Amino acid sequence: MATDPNEYEKAMPIVAAHLAKIERAVDRTRASHAGQPYVAVHQALVEALQDEDAQRVVPQVIEELARQITETPASPLPDIHT
Numbered sequence: 001m002a003t004d005p006n007e008y009e010k011a012m013p014i015v016a017a018h019l020a021k022i023e024r025a026v027d028r029t030r031a032s033h034a035g036q037p038y039v040a041v042h043q044a045l046v047e048a049l050q051d052e053d054a055q056r057v058v059p060q061v062i063e064e065l066a067r068q069i070t071e072t073p074a075s076p077l078p079d080i081h082t
Contacts, residue, residue: 021054026065035074042066 025048033041045066049055 018054018056021052022049022057025049025052025054026069029065030069030072034069034072036070038066038070041069045069 025045029041029045029048033044042062045062049057049062
């Protein structure tokens with residue numbers, strides 16, 4: 001089945017915009033919830049995706065992203081004494 005190249009060119013900006021929304025949601029969740037329990041991370045990620053109007057993500061992808069964020073160590077607070 002051949003795909004019309006024009007259809008691809010029309011779809012790519014839409015896909016890129018959707019991926020940017022997902023990336024913002026993941027970045028925000030990672031910044032605020034890195035290293036926290038899976039349940040809290042998963043809920044925060046779902047809410048962040050909703051805030052970005054990017055709810056249409058395969059559940060397994062959300063689960064994997066939440067798992068990765070849970071396993072990411074929290075960033076240490078900056079040392080203000082140096």
